[in-house]
Amino acid sequence: MVEIEFNARQIADILNGTIEGDENAVVTRFSKIEEAEPGSLCFLANPKYTHYIYTTKASIVLVNDDFVPQKPVKSTLIRVPDAYKSIAILLDFYNKLTEKPKGKEKPCFVHKRAVLGNDVYIGAFTYIGKDAKIGNNVLIYPQCYIGENVKIGDNNIIYPNVTIYHNSVIGNNCTIHSGTVIGADGFGFAPNEGQEFVKIAQIGNVVIEDNVEIGALVTIDRATMGSTTIRKGVKLDNHIHIAHNVEIGKNTVIAAQTGIAGTAKIGENCMFGGQVGISPHITIANGTKISAQSGVSNNVTKENSILMGAPAFDIRAYHRSYVHFKNLDDIVKRLEKLEKLIG
Amino acid sequence: MVEIEFNARQIADILNGTIEGDENAVVTRFSKIEEAEPGSLCFLANPKYTHYIYTTKASIVLVNDDFVPQKPVKSTLIRVPDAYKSIAILLDFYNKLTEKPKGKEKPCFVHKRAVLGNDVYIGAFTYIGKDAKIGNNVLIYPQCYIGENVKIGDNNIIYPNVTIYHNSVIGNNCTIHSGTVIGADGFGFAPNEGQEFVKIAQIGNVVIEDNVEIGALVTIDRATMGSTTIRKGVKLDNHIHIAHNVEIGKNTVIAAQTGIAGTAKIGENCMFGGQVGISPHITIANGTKISAQSGVSNNVTKENSILMGAPAFDIRAYHRSYVHFKNLDDIVKRLEKLEKLIG
């Protein structure tokens, strides 16, 4: 880890907080309150953890403004309106202190007809294809492939080993993690007379709007015709599969290993757990929440539904049925008993 | 998108169709009939969409020979025996107009003992190992790794960032998408006395026959001994896992995120949905269809079975059981009522 030293005064200034204790207390790392050592900065937001504050060895603890200690506290306190949010601000501040790479590392391959913006980093062994256009303030780490005619906006971070096929379009302020593949062919085949499958050419593309974050080893396939579209603010975890011609609505969040089949249309502000499966050609209403490992095979038309199961239905109903499923052996015995009684 | 202009005459010639309307009508893109604009080419195959043809702004619409308009149509029509198949032919024609890359881009690494065929493209940063043999008319995009002694046939396309381990064998006319890993070690470990697992060396290989298409981020592990084998015409979607010593039969099609465990033998002409799991050492009969997210843990001996569930059984029986599962709360209440009545 990069070692950086802050004292309580500097932290209070960043967070607009007030110090209670030694304003020269120094910290060199973030820790959980229950694991903190001298030199640790930690925070107390969840009341469940309050008791740790009287024994923690942390040098500095961020607390909410309304925190009233019941016993003496040894650590220096910094009071802020929201300790949980403050830690996110500090993490971000810390993260930004890391020096970002810049310039073109050699050897890289930039086609003579590619266009690069200002303040762009092109890592070694990265390939920028013909007519690709890269915006300003973009980091493209080593070993990435940016295909022909790809358009990438401003302020994007593309980690090593990402592959972006021809004609893909990426907006601004996006982050794409390693190993992800954008724009591979959709899975389109038509059977011929001999039970063989013949490929249907996939000539569409992928469009990713602004503020999208894509995890590691995700696939987003190009459309057969038209575009596979990831709307503004979508967050995708690792190992997700987005098939051809899918649309993911604004600010939807999808956990790892979920698969969305071809031409499905997912609404805005949805939340899907891990390992969820969505059938092809269906529509999922805005605000739908789907429990991990569930499979949705029909349209979800009611907004803000919460679903579970395969095929998925209302989560409370699922849990009720599942309790009985666990007891089925008893239930069947009760039935047998009645059968004997009635004869 | 590459912009290409066709007029109705050229399209009719490619498809052997007959024109009804302006043979000089010009199109520059494919569209869906409901989204078409002037300059669009679209098709009408599904009767459900027939009503759009009277209002579409498309310049040209492909229709089946037997289409009889009920109202005036503004677009130029091209009549063909099968409008749906014609669009696939045109997509393919369009796709082939794209100029293919060729030659060796610098820098790449080609071992002096590797052998390259004619008309081969080796992208920048691609690695071709010792004694590897690449056939004619093969495209290997940037950043691929072709290990020692790998044999690749003719007319293959290998997209960026593909890894093919030593001794793998690929047939002709195959396509492999980005990030896919062929020939990594099978998952073979034996426990020792100390509850540790000791690796069993994996000295087999992977053999992929002709006309196979493999999606992005697929793994096909090498055999412990012998070969993991993908037969002719198999189509694999993204994120699929094929373990060591598996055999996938001819023309089988597998959807995304499915996993096939070690030494399983899958028949010909099977179709598996997404996220399916197949247990190790089992055999699946020809023509078996498995619904998404199902798990198969025993041999499937009857050909053309259609299965669902985990463990999977007949799909109609599964659906019947699942309807009752959803109603279990009611069913149990009915049982309770009887119990009370009988006392």
Added chain:
Amino acid sequence: MVEIEFNARQIADILNGTIEGDENAVVTRFSKIEEAEPGSLCFLANPKYTHYIYTTKASIVLVNDDFVPQKPVKSTLIRVPDAYKSIAILLDFYNKLTEKPKGKEKPCFVHKRAVLGNDVYIGAFTYIGKDAKIGNNVLIYPQCYIGENVKIGDNNIIYPNVTIYHNSVIGNNCTIHSGTVIGADGFGFAPNEGQEFVKIAQIGNVVIEDNVEIGALVTIDRATMGSTTIRKGVKLDNHIHIAHNVEIGKNTVIAAQTGIAGTAKIGENCMFGGQVGISPHITIANGTKISAQSGVSNNVTKENSILMGAPAFDIRAYHRSYVHFKNLDDIVKRLEKLEKLIG
């Protein structure tokens, strides 16, 4: 395959076995007993296969010391205490005959502040970042990315196209297969007032201890703070997702496509089947076995539990319930019959 010739004498010497038959019998490959040809070496460990030994064309068969043939055997036999283990020893011996690559292949990128141990192989197009430290006897194949300040111990093998983000720590004697991504950001976002999600910087790292094997296309995310930790002797199959701040206990073995959500703590000596899902923030006791495709959403506190289902419970209870689930249609008919009788 690399062709290597052994005779019975050499094999007996490696295994400390005794020869019965021609000590000059020569083999050039390993085969299964039922598929063996002249020139094959095979083994007989499972009594189920004993009958093959009287008809096999194998030149040499390894058998257990106590094997008593019931009919004449044509192959040369080598008697060893444990034929199954002997084959693993031979596979390993054979594997080690393969010449390992060495030195720095050109072009590669090694930052001037990176430190390399002795007998290190750096493949072409591999990137070693600032302050990275690589131990002795390490193979890093082509096209890998080793980020800033990564520490890698001794005797590791890192296959092509692996990405290891900054600050990750890898122990000794580890193997990492192609396409795997270690240290990408954890999936951490907090909603703001406008239903958008704001990224929480992920400033922790990944720590992998000794003797760990990681399959192809695995992701292990960095911790938000602190470390995501993979303990000594863990074996991970392909396509596994390990989220931020997870800990995997010593000698635990996990099959392909399993996902472990954030901050889950997995015990020692656990075995998980493929496509298992583990919920965030839960603890799984030592020795827990989880059946393929199961989902665990609560703490498992009892050691050596065997679980199945989603949510998972005791595997025998699951199987009992599932048998009734398959019969639910009949069960409901029996209930209806009673209702008619009584009602």
